[in-house]
């Protein structure tokens with residue numbers, strides 16, 4: 001290969017690996033995405049398990065759920081702020097109705113997660129006898145006065161329903177990512193993996 005075309009190819013590879021063509025998510029987006037995944041699964045598992053435990057252990061799991069829930073709230077705010085900052089968007093990996101479907105699922109997940117965070121606080125801070133939120137034992141008292149029991153129960157029920165909705169939609173989204181990676185082999189999953197993985201593959205997602 002002549003020198004000029006070899007250096008051109010190296011420059012293009014470095015550019016692609018660095019995500020400069022916006023076909024790959026940046027490091028901050030990747031960390032925030034996988035932190036969200038771990039926290040959502042952990043929060044769901046804690047909430048599904050605590051009903052089977054006696055009081056002291058149940059209380060510990062509820063405090064853990066609230067504490068990691070507050071961390072997830074911060075992660076969601078950071079992710080949405082980062083995504084809205086110019087220069088942090090990626091090119092779509094797919095086109096047409098598939099692009100619309102993928103984007104809709106992403107927006108629905110962001111919306112449900114934001115609603116879930118608000119409901120988490122609302123559950124504790126509502127009802128006839130509002131309780132404090134706990135961040136690893138640090139108590140954050142309710143800024144609101146007492147409210148009706150019915151409102152408190154509505155917040156609880158909606159939080160429970162949204163939990164299942166998030167898990168089911170996220171599972172469908174994960175299966176779609178795996179389908180792209182292993183059946184269509186278009187490297188969509190690698191867009192959300194650290195750059196080492198993208199470079200090893202030597203491929204990037206197709207341009208729209």
Ligand code: HEM
Pocket residue numbers: 039040043044047048062065066068069070072073113116117118119120121123124156157159160162163164166167
């Ligand atoms: C995003 C931040 C979140 C916060 C601040 C939060 C907070 C809370 C709080 C305070 C409770 C009530 C605990 C009690 O006093 O009994 C609760 C219950 C629950 N949470 Fe969360 N949560 C969050 C996210 C999640 C997520 C992502 C899921 C699952 C995907 C989830 C699933 C549940 C479930 C299933 C319950 C039990 C509801 C019931 O049976 O009434 N939470 N959460």
Ligand code: HEM
Pocket residue numbers: 033036037040041083092093102106107109110170171173174175177178188189190191192
């Ligand atoms: C609780 C679980 C999950 C949630 C809430 C979630 C949420 C999201 C969101 C909101 C986006 C859009 C990112 C953006 O453009 O701002 C996204 C992208 C992505 N997620 Fe997830 N995700 C979850 C689990 C997973 C899993 C388990 C996988 C892999 C098996 C995965 C693979 C991907 C990939 C590859 C993208 C990039 C898609 C593209 O390039 O268009 N996600 N995810």
